[in-house]
Amino acid sequence: MSGVSFMERLLDGVEVAWKQLDDVGEFLRGKRFVKADMMPEGIPCIHYGEMYTHFGVWADQAKSFLDTAVASKLRFANPGDVIIVAAGETIEDIGNGTAWLGASDVVFHDACFSFKSELDPKYVAYYLRTNLFKEQIKSSVSSGKISSINAKGLGKAEIPVPCPENPKKSLEIQAEIVRILDAFTAFTAELTAELTAELTARKKQYQYYRDKLLSFKKGDVEWKTLGDISEINTGQKPTEILSDETAFDYINAGTTRSGYAIGSNCEGDTVTTPSRGQGGIGFVGYQKEPFWLGPLCYKIRSADETVLINKYLFYFLQSNNELILGLKKEGGVPAVNKSDLAKLKIPVPSFDNQIHIVTILDKFDALTNSISEGLPREIELRQKQYEYYRDLLLSFLKPDAEVAA
Template sequence: MSRIDNLVKELCPDGVDYKPLATLFDTRNGYTPRKTDAEAWSGDEVPWFRMEDIRANGGILDDSIQRISKSAVKGGRLFAADSILVATSATIGEHALIRVPHLSNQRFTCLTLKDEYRSRFDVKFLYYYCFRLDEWCKKNTTVSSFQSVDMVGFKRFRFPIPPLAVQREIVRVLDQFTQLEAELEAELEARRRQYEYYRHREMTFSGSVTRSPLGELVQVKTGAAVSKRLIQENPGPYPVINSGREPLGYIGEYNTEGNPVGITSRGAGVGSITWCEGRYYRGNLNYGVTVKDVNELDVRFLYHSLQYMQPELRALCSFQGIPALNKASLERLVIPLPDMAVQMKVVSILDKFDALVNDLNSGLPAEIAARRKQYEYYRDKLLAFPEKGAAA
């Protein structure tokens, strides 16, 4: 940081110039070839980027998941290498630096530096600065059939032009942050695979272990109706658990205490297992699963069993219309019931892995979140430049 501060003081003591996006970049809209154009989809010569590429492979890309034929290129002109794709409709707030000639779908606007400015920028500096553009885009949208960015304002968005030495030092520092995050993500993925291995090993019991229908061991009860309006009108400290793994919000009343295990009963997350300790509000898209005899079945062992049996749970669900899990079908699900000593051994092993790979308050997810917050803080600080000629 001190080196960058010194460079800024030395090379641009009076501030830096800012230029509008439309001055610096040529812009082109992405497009999707007609689905009826078989020839366009038959070849794989041209990388064709979509939001799925960013989600799967990150923000600096040199190939796409899907490719199309040269015949699909309008006017024979690809988007240039080292251009930046910015999401300007539908899913807004994402961008990517594309290192190869390419095309994209219509959800992106392609930014290509004009020739007269190529020598004045490190393209990775622009990539990092586009995180600021992402934030601007999210705050400046219009809505018709779907959300889209105010393109008049978009073209007026201004970029700083600090000296190249400053840009390169900023890129070096931010690259270190992103590399550290990538290493932590890779470690998390390795730990998840290790967790899956041990969970399979510990949850695979011999034929001599007792197995019982879930309905004989637990009571299954649907939660109460809940809505976003109810949460807004009755704020409070109690989490609302409904159709997702994370709380829908927080409310001033609770209807569940000491019954942490739940199963999503409807919606896209149907069959997923929830765990919420203490007092909370269980919504009507979540089954509460209460152990009848805690001396026979440990509640945490039940949680790990249901997590392991996700494929069987999903197989019980109906996917015609809104995905749903019928209560009677759920109660027929057969789960293992080893003796309590074995249950506690399994819980001890799997709880350690579960905390390491899933707990947002500890383990690797917490460390990654902390590093990401630190990175975003320093990124914002590094990319803030005084403007030349602006009043002090």
């Protein structure tokens, strides 16, 4: 899709006016209902949470329904309206729209607005997902545990209206843009589905070879206790836990980083596993770079890397995390005692065999999990490509519009 030449052909010299949303349409806020009100059949409704998990640019079928008596006290959007989500856990969640193209009216939640206009509803919904629109409303979003925006904040944002003096011609141009974006959306979805299916197959293949490589028959290798061949310790809480990214991850209880630290207390090439806490016991991590080790996490490092390679230890424990789960002490906060962890028996093949295992599994890991290479990266690039051309098409080459490549 070429930039200027394509837009020039599409517009054919007509004017594009940037108008505030509240100048071209009307907002109506929904009324509150709760998930307990929702049922498998009845009057169609849209809960704001479904805007994130279920609905895309357009919909003609509801996922949930309400009893007639409950629905009669609420507000409805009409076919051709756009439902706009106005609350979410992050600022990025706010403002997405879904064009309602169902055959009947639909109830909508009080964390949403309906937007009624003479514009093509899918054209509006596509535009509401652009970075250009999100940048316009960012300053109007109130942040907190739940971020939100009101109708005034939404209404101040501008939308490009081609050929505003000729509504029929304007709708034709909008419809052509929608047609192009529909086709591009379908193509991207198909490609992403194929890549995702490939990724799923590769992950199964990876798990098969990982388990095969890390399965040893009795007598094939020597088994040693973890405490005899590694150092096991917990860390301490940093003086300050940062939310902004720094050079050092803060690794504590849980399955993800617990924040960032200004320094490190542990070198890289280290295996980690939570010592206590809800939900993290049994998770095995590998820290490639220096990091800050917290008080609720064990670091496990080889005492002699000519005997045990840390990355091999990571792959073995990750593949056999039920060994760690079996050590969990219940009652109060789940925990794993260091003395019990040290007694785990670990197969220790030859150094060369460990290198061989790590080399193979590293390649599979990069293909299936890496965000900088492999299939996850390819999926991410296809989505970014789609967003780039969508935003370019809907910017109408506005002089001050920034379309991120």
